Structure formats: C-alpha cells, structure tokens
Amino acid sequence: MERELIIRSKAGDRYAFSELVRKYYKRVFKTAYLILKNRQDAEDITQTVFLKAYSSITSFNESRSFFPWLHRITKNLSLNLIKRRKMAGEKVKSMAYGEPSIDPLPALPEEMVLREEESQNILNALAELPTQMRDILILKHWKDCSYREISEILSIPIGTVMSRLYYARKKLAETIEETENRGEVRKNEM
C-alpha cells in the first residue's frame, strides 16, 4: 500500500503524496519539535520537509522504509535552521542535556517541562540515561517507529534493536525508581 503510494508520488501523483503526508506528519512534527523546542518552528519545518521530500522523491528507493528518510531530512533541516539563526546572531536555546549524538533528541522543550509529576519523573529519568538508550526509547515511544525503521535510522540489526530496547527500558525503570526515591527523601527532609 505504502509502496504503491510512493511509486505513484514518484510519477507526480500529488494525491498519493498527500496520503503519505497524512500518514507521517505527526511523527515528522515531533522529530522537529524535539530539536527546535518550538511549536511554530516545528510546524514550518514539517511543511518544508514534505515539500523537499516531494521535490526529491524520485531519488528515494521504495524498497526502504519511508520514515527514516523523512527523519533524516527533518533532522538536517532543523539543524540547518538552528545554524542559520546562530549565524544571524539570534539567540538559540542551548541543548538541554549536552551535545546530540546520532539523534539530537535530548533537547526537551520547555512546554514539556510543565507536565504533571509522573511525566516529569519520566523526563528526568530519560535525561539521565546514556544517549544510546535515550535515542532508542524516543524513537520507539514518541516517534512511533517500528523495529525496522529504528534499525535503518540507527544502522543496527533488528536483533540489536530488540535487545537494546529491552536494556533501555530496564534502565529507565531503575532510573525512575531512583529519581522517585530521591524525591521522597527530599519531601521528608522538608
């Protein structure tokens, strides 16, 4: 089904391409939002991503997954926007948790800081995880990637995706417990 939409889009069918947009725009938006930390910028970049994808879809190999390709375009365009703004002397919010690795995901946006306590615990725990584990959890849970898509984005075999997710979730659960315990101790001290 998706392959057919891609082939039709390659032949210039705009309706087929708009169906692909419908399928992926939320995930593209989230990818941009995690880098740019701003809703308006993320919406603008999402538009640009799909226009760029449409203009270069003939170079896309339809035997591959579509999202990893969009993910790469989104990352490049978002990072370019940040770079252009820095060069233009605009103030750009620094990455919240150090420099990005394969995926500049740890930049947790301000809006997300205003969540209820449980979500806050998750965000704190995520921030404490090694980058490799955080990346895979965010790809799975927030960007809704399949194992195949994760495998293409991170260039690792599917078996590794499965085991890495297992260890990342285990570590996340431990870290949540630790951060919750730290919070309890602090409350008792007050």
Place this chain on the structure above:
Amino acid sequence: MKCEEVRIKINGLIDNELAESEIDALLDHLSTCKSCRAYYKELLRMNREMLRAAPPDPADNWYIDFRKRFFRKTGGFLGRLFFIGSYLVLLIYSLFQLFKAPNEDLAIKLIIGGIFAGFLLLLVVSIADRIKESKNDRYRGVIR
C-alpha cells in the same frame, strides 16, 4: 526459555513485532511465570507513562492547511511552467519562421530578433535573481 529471554520477547509483544508462533510460546510462559507477568504489567504501565510525557501533536488543522497550500503551490508551479514554456516555444518558432522567410526585410528581422534577445535576457536575469533570493530566504519552502 529463560526469563531474561522471555522478557526481551515481551518487549516485542508490547511493540507488536512478534510472529504468531512466538506469541503462543510467550503466552504459555506468561501463564505459568508470575514474575514475567508482573514484568509485562510494569512494561505496559511504563508505555502509558511514556506516551503521557510525549511531545505534543501539531495543530489540528495543520494537515488540511498543508494539503490546500501544497496543491495550490505545486499547481501554480506547473501552470507557470506550461505558460512560460509554451510562450518560449511559440516565440522561437515564430522567429525561426521569420528568419526563414526570403521576402522579409533584413532590418525587420534584426529588430524583432533584438526584441526577442532582450526579452530572453530579462527572463534569465529575473529567474536568476529569484533563485538567489530564495537561497537566502531563511523561511524558504514554508507555504504561507
């Protein structure tokens, strides 16, 4: 199967990535192993919490707006392409016919040739300017 192996598979089950045959074996183990069942429930809870902490979705009307503008923009591009393309072909053809005609005055041929060359030059310059401008536009690609 050892519990650790099973738990790796439980991740696959929750992520909807297991084959039917694997699911059956896993359910058999879950029906007899209390700690793996507890792990399964804990994983479901963590998934729910991760979803609650997820980044927001784009505005509700994002897709509808995009679709409208996308069709307008790509349609506009095709329209310009056909209009300018056909116009140029027509001009080149007329010019060719004019220069081929033996009875026409040479001065007329040169004047019309000059007008055409001027038009072509202006067109090329304006397209080049437009490309240069769009390269420097930080919001290029954004449909407004």
